[in-house]
Amino acid sequence: EDKGWIRTADRAPMQALAAELKARTATTLFVVHSANSANNAGCAGASSLARDGSRRASSDDIGLEIPPELELKGAKLSSLTQAITPRIREKRVKVSRPATENRIEQVRSGIHQTYRQLPPPAQIWKSIRHKDFTRQIRNFLWKSMHNAHCIGKFWKHIPECEEKGICQFCPGETEDLEHILLTCQRPGRKMIWKLAEELWLKKNPTWPELSIGNILGCGLASFTGADGKPFKGNERLYRILISESMCMIWKIRCDCVIGKAGEPLSQMRSTTAGYMPLTTVLTSIVF
Structure with a gap:
């Protein structure tokens, strides 16, 4: 006081x-x-x-x-x-940003459904700076929390650019972040999550159901051992698996849309061929 x-x-x-x-x-x-x-x-x-x-x-x-x-x-x-x-000066009144507030609520809901916890917004913002995340992942999470990526509805009100908000691989689907990470048919997405799940199941019996909320909130992953105490090893493994997989899917998407813009879809489907075997990538990151 x-x-x-x-x-x-x-x-x-x-x-x-x-x-x-x-x-x-x-x-x-x-x-x-x-x-x-x-x-x-x-x-x-x-x-x-x-x-x-x-x-x-x-x-x-x-x-x-x-x-x-x-x-x-x-x-x-x-x-x-x-x-x-x-x-000493009082903090200025923060201007509310609906896109950010909606995303934070998505993360809170996802964390609550997965871990039965309801973190305050301040804890969510702190989690994206976790030491297990690389700087690139921290930047990606920060932009994702603000819904600041130039995707989906971002292009809706820009003349002659409306089609950029539609997914090239899923006709009629808006290419928002949830679509890119969870439902898009772009080559590589399903494979990455499948390999991440297989690696997780080598150490744990069940794989949590993914949602945009618990993916972006992976820094708040909470697992307990048989004795009821926090299982720090599992939490770190999950943070790294989810964040690196998420970032890899985003890179593949950007390579298709930006790096290979204008190429036929048949050629773009070979985008993942130039990457290292994903099992090697994920294993080297975790271990």
Whole structure:
């Protein structure tokens, strides 16, 4: 509070909590228990409630209104440092972008259906910068989250370019990202996902059903072992398999549409011939 809540995670609920505590006339005491202490039943219960809450499809409507007399704005001069002074100005109101919001909701829905978790948007944005992703994949995910690729409906309102939004291999189908990654008949797509599935099944019994949401949200993959603990190895394998396969399908699409533009479809069907055997590519990436 002394620093104006700058760089504070979950700023709004923390401000409301501070105001609630200041409104109390009695003394408020906090008892902190470590995870290894004998009285850790409360910690375990809190963790369980937090876990259950993260898996809910909808969140509770919690009032965060703060009475004007309890809301302190700004930061104390005695608490300012060189690190936070440039951030003292309030953040500007973000302009909503429907395409981005729709994509984020797609990812949230896909993650919830696959892993029974409902991540907040901030967690989704953080996941696309995962260290397991190459810079190229991070850039691709960022543009995909903003629906900023020049495909599909992008060409709809550009005169004499409307046909560019239609898939060359699937007559009448809009070539959006979901179509490119999941349903397009372009050579190579089915093969890539099939090889990724075969590699995954060597380590795991089942292959998750793919959707545009859990593909773009692969950085939030969550798997547990027989003991109920997170299976970090499986999560990393899945992240790499999905992200590299996704990026390879996109490269093949761009090679067909841009690199081989104007060629007959019969010649474009040999696009994948110039690539390394996909099993070798995926195996070398993972192992």
